[in-house]
Amino acid sequence: xxxxxxxxxxVCLSFDFDxxxxxxxxxxxxxxxxxxxxxxxRVGVPRVLETLDRFEAKATFFVPGHxxxxxxxxxxxxxxxxxxxxxxxxxxxxxxxxxADTERAVIRxxxxxxxxxxxxxxxxFRSPSWDLSPNSLDILRDQGFVYDSSLMGDxxxxxxxxxxxxxxxxxxYTFGQETDLIEMPVHWILDDAPxxxxxxxxxxxxTPASQVLExxxxxxxxxYDRVPGGVFTLTMHPQIIGRGHRILMLERLLRxxxxxxxxxxxxxLEVAEWWLQQQxxx
Ligand SMILES: [Zn+2]
Numbered sequence: 193x194x195x196x197x198x199x200x201x202x203v204c205l206s207f208d209f210d211x212x213x214x215x216x217x218x219x220x221x222x223x224x225x226x227x228x229x230x231x232x233x234r235v236g237v238p239r240v241l242e243t244l245d246r247f248e249a250k251a252t253f254f255v256p257g258h259x260x261x262x263x264x265x266x267x268x269x270x271x272x273x274x275x276x277x278x279x280x281x282x283x284x285x286x287x288x289x290x291x292a293d294t295e296r297a298v299i300r301x302x303x304x305x306x307x308x309x310x311x312x313x314x315x316x317f318r319s320p321s322w323d324l325s326p327n328s329l330d331i332l333r334d335q336g337f338v339y340d341s342s343l344m345g346d347x348x349x350x351x352x353x354x355x356x357x358x359x360x361x362x363x364x365y366t367f368g369q370e371t372d373l374i375e376m377p378v379h380w381i382l383d384d385a386p387x388x389x390x391x392x393x394x395x396x397x398x399t400p401a402s403q404v405l406e407x408x409x410x411x412x413x414x415x416y417d418r419v420p421g422g423v424f425t426l427t428m429h430p431q432i433i434g435r436g437h438r439i440l441m442l443e444r445l446l447r448x449x450x451x452x453x454x455x456x457x458x459x460x461l462e463v464a465e466w467w468l469q470q471q472x473x474x
Contacts, residue, residue: 198470200454201416202423202463204376205251206278206341207240207430208318209233209267213258213284217320228431233263236430239439241273247446249457251275254318254341257282257298257305264309271310276459278316279303279337287325296331303335316460318342318427322378329353332373339374339464341425346377348415348422350467374464376425382411383427388438401441408445416452423463424449 212229215221244251253270255277260267271277281287282298282305290298299317307313317332319342332340333355340353353375356368380386387404390397408426415422433442449455458466 196466198421198466199456200420201412201449201452201456202421203249203412203449203455203457204423204425204460204463205244205249205428205457206254206318206425206460207237207251207428207433208254208280209237209259209263209270209430210256210280210284210320211259211262211431213256213282214320216258217284217286232429232431232434233259233266236432236434237263237266237270239434240428240430241269243439243443243446244275245273247443247450247457249446250459250462251457252278252316252460254278254280254316255302255306256280256284256320257302258284260302260305260309267306267309268311271312276316276461277306277310277312277314278318278341278460279306279314280318281320284320286321286323287319287328288323290325292325292327292331295325295327296334299331299335315339316341316376316464318378329355329371329373333371337373338461338468339376341376341378341460343375344377344379345375347379347411348419348424349377350423350464351375351377374467376423376460376464378425378427381407382425384429384432384438385427388432388435389429401437405441405445409448412445412449416455425460 211232212226215225279302282301285298315338317337322342352370353373354368355371358366387399
């Protein structure tokens with residue numbers, strides 16, 4: 193145990209810097225979708241970095257290896273400003289579509305690319321599309337990751353990932369053993385993409401930012417009042433949140449959080465390491 197009992201509320205701002213990789217992985221590699229990814233690098237990331245500086249908040253950027261190889265100076269700049277870099281695959285591969293050897297290779301390739309660009313090796317992982325394979329958690333432990341941030345088994349509290357769970361079709365679920373890998377849970381509610389990622393096919397994704405602010409602010413207020421010491425993990429994408437009215441909404445949210453006592457902004461790795469120190473040894 194440390195002397196630090198922790199703040200009333202943690203806030204982890206996270207940004208998935210998918211750039212072009214998520215479009216290429218989905219075979220949407222014609223010029224217009226690619227330009228949506230490029231926008232994230234040219235406009236989104238600089239705007240996000242400026243907002244983070246303005247609020248003196250350190251954040252976590254989950255960076256596919258392809259983004260690090262394509263925009264190495266930008267990724268180095270994220271690290272230079274004190275933000276954490278996390279692994280997000282190489283070409284935004286959805287883990288549950290990969291065999292174990294391929295998954296192991298793309299995660300390693302992603303870490304190698306980030307290390308080449310910024311000189312740091314990621315300790316946290318976020319699954320593209322939040323769809324882990326049955327092998328993912330073992331691979332992350334083998335490759336020395338401290339935490340995963342892809343599961344939804346809690347909202348504002350960290351927990352240990354288990355190994356060896358079995359889902360039977362004809363009887364009760366079998367829970368495996370807890371491991372040293374920490375889960376920092378996420379949810380679509382606290383993600384900008386479902387609200388704002390416009391799809392021409394479904395005509396969805398142009399939600400007014402004021403509605404999203406209301407949801408995010410109420411989630412935060414609930415946590416602040418009823419889950420002391422909770423961790424508010426918000427997932428955003430520079431190519432989505434980088435539009436002007438959405439940046440203004442994000443800044444309104446940050447002002448709202450900053451106005452409450454005992455709110456600490458931190459990288460996900462800082463919170464994961466703090467949480468580990470608080471846990472009694474097994
Ligand atoms: Zn992503």
